[in-house]
Amino acid sequence: MIANTPEPPYYAVIFTTLRTDNEEGYDETATKMETLAKQQEGYLGIESVRDEIGITVSYWKNVESIIKWKNNVEHTIAREKGRALWYKKYQLRICKVERDYGFFR
């Protein structure tokens, strides 16, 4: 779903991925990482879609909360598995959200 984020400024991590054909353990780890991310200090929300590529955007209060999550032990192990097994290619971008606009009917 579309994340309900607070007024800017806050941070976004845009994680764009191209998968390998190896599915082994992927869904389980992805679900576990999403659950774990939600428990972290400074976590604000997540948006995720996969088709030919995957785009997952997670939102955070500040850079410190992103670094803390990066250094989380289980997350570090998952990231190493990701590079070894699940991803052909990815790009991770750390961004400061300066403005946002919403629309709903």
Add this chain to the structure above:
Amino acid sequence: MIANTPEPPYYAVIFTTLRTDNEEGYDETATKMETLAKQQEGYLGIESVRDEIGITVSYWKNVESIIKWKNNVEHTIAREKGRALWYKKYQLRICKVERDYGFFR
């Protein structure tokens, strides 16, 4: 595909959308807007995926190029149609990309 962006800093526009059931003219306009965006000054790349929600991230050299694209006449008309016909809800976030990391095998 994953966009080949230059060294940060640069800008990202994260456009997260929830569609209506109205498909009329959507694909045509979406394709046209992507083609038109690519011709704009300061355009750096685009990543787009749709499943239950859609996430489109476009990358830009600076805020000025984003504002210029926002004010483009054809883009303005498409945006009005989007609100009238195609989107139930959306969130648009303008972000400064401060750091990025890539991986490929």
